[in-house]
Amino acid sequence: MMDSTGAASESQDGNVSRSASAGRETDLGSDGQAVGTPTSDVLLSLRGISKHFGPVTALDGVDIEVPAGRVTALLGDNGAGKSTLIKVIAGIHEADHGDLYWNGERVQIRTPHDATALGVATVYQDLALCDNLDIVANMFLGVEVRRHGTLDETPMELTARETLAGLSVTSVRSIRQAVGSLSGGQRQSVAVARAVMGDAKLVIMDEPTAALGVSQTAMVLELIRRLAAGGIAVLVISHNLNDVFAVADRVAILHLGRLVSSGPASEYDRQSAVEIMTTGMLSERENGVHSAPARS
Numbered sequence: 001m002m003d004s005t006g007a008a009s010e011s012q013d014g015n016v017s018r019s020a021s022a023g024r025e026t027d028l029g030s031d032g033q034a035v036g037t038p039t040s041d042v043l044l045s046l047r048g049i050s051k052h053f054g055p056v057t058a059l060d061g062v063d064i065e066v067p068a069g070r071v072t073a074l075l076g077d078n079g080a081g082k083s084t085l086i087k088v089i090a091g092i093h094e095a096d097h098g099d100l101y102w103n104g105e106r107v108q109i110r111t112p113h114d115a116t117a118l119g120v121a122t123v124y125q126d127l128a129l130c131d132n133l134d135i136v137a138n139m140f141l142g143v144e145v146r147r148h149g150t151l152d153e154t155p156m157e158l159t160a161r162e163t164l165a166g167l168s169v170t171s172v173r174s175i176r177q178a179v180g181s182l183s184g185g186q187r188q189s190v191a192v193a194r195a196v197m198g199d200a201k202l203v204i205m206d207e208p209t210a211a212l213g214v215s216q217t218a219m220v221l222e223l224i225r226r227l228a229a230g231g232i233a234v235l236v237i238s239h240n241l242n243d244v245f246a247v248a249d250r251v252a253i254l255h256l257g258r259l260v261s262s263g264p265a266s267e268y269d270r271q272s273a274v275e276i277m278t279t280g281m282l283s284e285r286e287n288g289v290h291s292a293p294a295r296s
């Protein structure tokens with residue numbers, strides 16, 4: 001779908017097309033999916049989501065598709081509305097306007113419990129882990145398995161071990177190790193394992209590599225890819241465009257609360273992404289894949 005400004009936009013059925021790719025509607029995106037044809041694997045659709053905080057418009061009519069088995073990067077400058085958007089999906093803020101569709105069905109997400117019940121798992125930047133507790137205790141914090149009133153460690157250890165193994169997290173020496181003694185990447189892995197231990201279908205990660213060094217970042221990016229390879233929809237907020245382009249199948253860019261551009265990651269490069277993030281649009285370029293302004 002194209003609007004009058006020649007903007008990239010997403011249609012009701014999850015199509016993504018953009019002015020610069022007119023005539024390419026049947027091209028395959030980087031993720032091997034037909035661009036511009038209905039995608040059957042859209043897990044979550046946001047339609048016209050708006051959120052105001054008093055006089056501040058944090059989100060203004062945002063439409064986003066989040067497909068299963070793919071990594072979607074949510075980009076935007078400070079204050080663009082990224083955190084607000086994930087809080088709407090996670091049930092922390094309720095949208096003022098707009099609709100959410102889960103597997104094509106309209107849903108209401110009013111509380112974090114509603115989000116969890118659907119299969120939304122959010123890994124916040126601070127991870128909210130308890131350093132003095134070990135990995136098992138952190139993964140089962142608040143959902144401990146009890147037997148005759150006391151903690152039943154064996155099934156919890158088994159599940160923790162299986163979940164970490166399922167994510168190919170092999171660098172952790174012992175699941176009885178205190179989380180405070182883990183590396184940054186390992187801590188992120190434990191937070192992800194805790195998030196996916198239930199029946200997570202969508203994992204949202206806010207700046208998962210912000211505090212990490214090079215090798216730990218690589219480890220977390222690998223983990224993100226594995227989540228998507230396992231069929232989970234992953235929505236990642238990141239300021240690090242190297243990470244974004246290393247891991248994302250799709251890109252969605254917010255500017256001042258509006259979705260100004262979205263599409264396959266292969267249709268963006270660092271320069272175009274930064275330009276859209278900072279100005280909300282893209283100027284004419286000689287050889288870029290974008291030749292028309294994004295929606296402003």
Ligand SMILES: Nc1ncnc2c1ncn2[C@@H]1O[C@H](COP(=O)(O)OP(=O)(O)OP(=O)(O)O)[C@@H](O)[C@H]1O
Nearest residue numbers: 053056057058076077078079080081082083084085
């Ligand atoms: N609880 C709140 N009360 C009032 N205003 C808020 C609240 N939360 C967010 N805002 C405002 O909404 C806008 C979007 O904020 P948000 O935190 O979603 O941006 P962001 O894209 O996550 O930015 P950053 O990259 O800095 O984390 C900002 O103008 C912010 O000041």
Ligand SMILES: [Mg+2]
Nearest residue numbers: 079082083084
């Ligand atoms: Mg934020």
